[in-house]
Amino acid sequence: MAGRTVVVVGFDGIELVDVACVTTGFDYANRMGADPAYEVLFATPAGRPVHCDSGLELHGQSRLDAVGGRIDTLVVSGGQGHRAAAANPRLVGQVRRLAGLSRRIASVCTGATVLAAAGLLDGRRATTHWFEAAQFAEHYPQVRVDPAPIYIRDGPVATSGGVTAAVDLTLAFVEEDHGAEIARRVAVGMVTYLQRPGNQAQMSLFTRIPRTEHVVVRRVIDHVVSHLDAALSTAGLAALVSVSERHLSRLFVEHVGRTPWQLVRDARLEAASQLLAGTREPMSAVARRCGFASAESLRQTFVARFGIPPSRFRAVHAPAGLR
Known part of the structure; x- marks a missing residue:
């Protein structure tokens, strides 16, 4: 195959979105002028259709054992069938073989389980869907599991968090291969974030807070997050x-x-973190929008909570174009 060959590995119980985020991202890059273009191949253990979590059927384009030659990027998708896939020695063996032919290797969501079963994550820092992270770490103690980031790069191996984090990982690959402008066009075309930093958390404060049925608590939380x-x-x-x-x-x-004061503090810090990583707004404006009395107050609270000043956080987390 000409161009940059991308092999996406599928199996029964795969999550369709895990596949589509990757394949659509690379397809959009081709539409936006990626040169050399990506050639995407969806390969399954027997080359036959696989059943997705949603009940849909996804047709394979090739058997795994028929794929050979130089591979630019190998991607193992996730889904509810990831444990069965990781327990299939033939599938795992083929992933290990294909990894040896690949410039870089990646997993989406629980696809990290298959990479770990193949020994490809041994000694590496990796992530997976936050919901599966504890069990993943228990089963594969040789992997340095970090459930927080949306994706992690460790040498030639990348792992991403839950489902749509695959978009962010794919955009990072496109930028690495073809530059920031094409990655930006892909993001705009897909109507998604221009690019979230890989170390941004999979779960925000606003999704971690239990959605309580208690009417008083819910009313206060809603008021806090909308009046920071x-x-x-x-x-x-x-x-x-x-x-x-x-x-x-x-x-x-x-x-x-947590207490009401702790909720207010954490909500303000998270909002400030998002503004620092996603905008060029000066520190004083960030502080004002998030309810801090001054930029110095923001700095002191940030250091007390995270151990680094907000300026350092922005330098690490913001894309190059926003620093």
Whole structure:
């Protein structure tokens, strides 16, 4: 095959989005002028269709054992069938063989299980879907598992977090191969983030907070996340919902696992982190939008919570064009 050959490995129980994020990303790169173009091949153990988690059937273009020659990028997708795939010695052996032919190797979501079973993650730092990370780490202690980032690069091997994190990994590959401008065009074409840094967390504070059914707690949380630049004292929040400060604090510890003050602090810090990594706004503007009294107040809170100043966070996490 001419161009940059990308082999995507599929198996029964695969997640369709894991495949589509990668194949569509590379296809858009071709449309935007990638030269050499990507040649994408979807390969399955027997070359036959595989059943996706959603119930759809995805046709393979080749048997794994029929794929040979130089491979630019090998991608193992994830899905509910990842454990069965990792327990299939023939499939794992073929992935190991194909990895030896590849310039770089990657997994999407729980596809990391197959890479680990093939020994390709031994001694490497890797990620997977946050929900599977603890069990993954237990089964493969030789892998340095980090469940937080959306993707991780360790030498020629890359692993990505849950599902749509594959878009971010694919954009990173496109930028590496063809430059930032084509990667930007791909992101715009796919109507997605221009590119989230790989070490951005898979889960944000707003998805980690339990969606409690308690009406008082829900009302306060909704108010906090939509009014970060307002005065958000515990007394003011308690008055908002007509309860005492003590009672509100007790409700929050019971239903959210943190006090109202801790929630406000963490919500403001997360919002500031997103602005620092995704915009060129000056520190004073970031502080003001997120409810900090001043840039110095933001700096002190940031250092106390994360151990680094916000300027350092921006230097590490923001794409080159936003620093």
